[in-house]
Amino acid sequence: MSPETTRKVGVVTNILAANERVADENRRVFARYGLCVINLISSPGAGKTTLLEKTLPALAAKGIRAAVIVGDIATTRDADRLAVHGVPVVQIMTEAFGGSCHLEASTIRMGMEQIDLYALDLLFVENIGNLVCPAEFDLGERAKVALLSVTEGEDKPLKYPLAFQVSNLVLVTKVDLVPHLDFDLESLSANLQAVNPRLARLDLSARRGTGLDAWLAWLDAQIAASRG
Numbered sequence: 001m002s003p004e005t006t007r008k009v010g011v012v013t014n015i016l017a018a019n020e021r022v023a024d025e026n027r028r029v030f031a032r033y034g035l036c037v038i039n040l041i042s043s044p045g046a047g048k049t050t051l052l053e054k055t056l057p058a059l060a061a062k063g064i065r066a067a068v069i070v071g072d073i074a075t076t077r078d079a080d081r082l083a084v085h086g087v088p089v090v091q092i093m094t095e096a097f098g099g100s101c102h103l104e105a106s107t108i109r110m111g112m113e114q115i116d117l118y119a120l121d122l123l124f125v126e127n128i129g130n131l132v133c134p135a136e137f138d139l140g141e142r143a144k145v146a147l148l149s150v151t152e153g154e155d156k157p158l159k160y161p162l163a164f165q166v167s168n169l170v171l172v173t174k175v176d177l178v179p180h181l182d183f184d185l186e187s188l189s190a191n192l193q194a195v196n197p198r199l200a201r202l203d204l205s206a207r208r209g210t211g212l213d214a215w216l217a218w219l220d221a222q223i224a225a226s227r228g
Contacts, residue, residue, distance in 0.1 A: 016136065016137075019104050019105050019106070019137055019138065020105075020138060022104075022105035022106050022109060022140075023105035023137075023138040023139055023140040024140065025105075025109075025140070026105055026108055026109060026112070026139060026140025027140040029112065029117070029140075030117075030123075030140060030141075030142070030226070031226075033117045033118060033120070034226055034227045034228065035117055035120055035121070035122070035123055035226060036121065036122045036123070036142050036219075036222050036223045036225075036226035036227075037122075037123045037124075037125065037139070037140065037141040037142050037226075038122065038123070038124050038125070038141060038142065038143055038144075038145055038219070038222065039125045039127060039134075039139055039141040039143070039144045039145065040052075040124060040125065040126050040127060040145050040147065041127045041130075041131065041134040041135060041144060041145070041146050041147070041163060041167070042127075042129060042131065042146060042147035042148065042149075043129055043130070043131050043148075043149070043152060043156070044129030044130070045129065045149065045151075046129070046147040046148060046149040046152065046173055047147055047149055047173040047174060047206055048078075048126050048127075048129075048147055049078045049081055049082065049126065050206045050207065051147070051171070051173065051204075051206045051215075052068060052082055052124060052126065053081060053082065053085070053206070054206045054207075054209070054212060055212075055215070055216070055219075056068075056082065056085040056087055057085055058212065058216055059122065059216070059219070060085070060086070060087075062216075064121050064122055064219075064223065065119060065120050065121045065122070066087050066120065066121065066122040066123070066124065067087055067088035067089065067090070067115050067120050067122075067123050067124070068082050068087060068088070068089045068090070068123070068124045068125075068126055069089075069090045069092060069103075069108060069111040069112075069115075069123065069124070069125045069126070070082065070089060070090070070091050070092065070126045071092045071094065071102075071103040071107070071125070071126060071127050071128040072091070072092075072093055072094070072128060073093065073094050073095050073100075073101070073128060074093055074095045075093075076091045076093070078126060079091040082126075088114075088115050088116075088120075090111040090114045090115060092107050092110070092111055094107070094128065100128075100133075101128055101130045101132070101133045101134075102127065102128055102130060102133035102134040102136070102137050103125065103127050103128060103134065103137065103139065104137050104139070105137065105138065105139050105140055108125060108139045108140065121223055122219065122222075122223055125139060125141065131146075131156065131160040131163045132160060132162075132163070134163070135160075135162040135163040135165075135166050135167075136162065142222055142225070142226055143167075143168040143169065143222055144166055144167040144168055144169075145167060145168065145169045145170070145171060146163050146164055146167040146169070146170045146171070147170075147171045147173050148170055148171070148172055148173065148188075149172075149173045149174045150172065150173070150174050150175055150177055150178055150181055150183045150185075151174060151177060151181065151183075153183070154183065154184055154185075154187040154188040154191055155191065156191075157188070157191040157192050157194070157195045157196075158191050158194065158195065161195040161196075164192060164195050164196050164199060165195055165196050167196070167199060168199075168200065169199070169200045169201070169202065169218065170192060170199055170200070170201045170202075171201075171202050171203075171204055171211075171215065172185070172188065172201060172202070172203045172204070173204060173205070173206065174205060174206075174207075175203045175204060175205050175210060175211070176205040176207065176208045176210065177205075185203070189201070200218075202214050202215055202218065
C-alpha cells in the first residue's frame with residue numbers, strides 16, 4: 001500500500017470513528033426521550049418523499065407525533081412537500097458542506113436542535129438519494145429502511161450490498177408498475193437473500209396504498225420498542 005493510499009485510508013477511518021462517537025451521543029439522546037428514529041435510504045426517485053406524504057397523515061390520524069429531517073444537496077422541494085402535512089420539517093442542504101452525498105451524525109445533531117423532541121414519538125430522516133455513502137454512516141437511528149423501486153431492477157442488492165446489509169427493512173416500492181416492467185420479484189427475493197438473509201421485506205405502492213397498513217404496523221412496533 002502506497003503512503004498516499006495509507007493516508008487516505010487513515011482519513012476515512014478517522015471520519016467514520018468521529019461519526020460513530022456523535023452517533024452514539026445521538027442514540028443516548030433519542031433513548032432519553034423515548035424517541036423512535038427511522039433513517040430512510042434509497043437511490044434518487046425510489047419514492048421516499050411520496051411514502052412520507054402518505055405516511056404522515058396516517059400517523060397523525062392515529063395520534064402519533066412525527067417530524068422529518070430532510071437531506072438534499074440543494075433545493076427545499078422535498079421539505080416543502082412534507083411541511084404541508086403540519087409536522088415539523090427541518091431541511092439540511094449539504095451544498096454548504098461541499099455537496100456531501102449523505103447525512104452524518106453531526107448534521108442530524110444540528111437538525112435535532114431545531115425540533116422539540118419531547119413533543120415527538122417518531123422522527124424520520126429522509127437521507128440524500130444514494131445507495132452508497134448513506135449506508136456507511138450511523139446517525140444514531142433505531143433502524144435503517146432501504147427503499148428499492150421496481151424501476152431500478154432486481155440487481156441493486158448485488159451491486160450495492162452494504163445498503164441492504166445494514167438495513168433492518170427493505171421496502172420494494174412502486175409495485176403497481178410491475179405488470180408494465182420486465183421485473184422479476186422472485187429474482188429480487190433471491191438477491192436480497194444472498195446479501196442479507198435476515199432482512200425483512202415489504203412490498204408497497206404508496207400511490208395505490210398497497211402495503212401501507214403493513215408499513216404502519218412495522219412503525220408501531222418500532223415506536224413501542226423505543227419507548228422500552
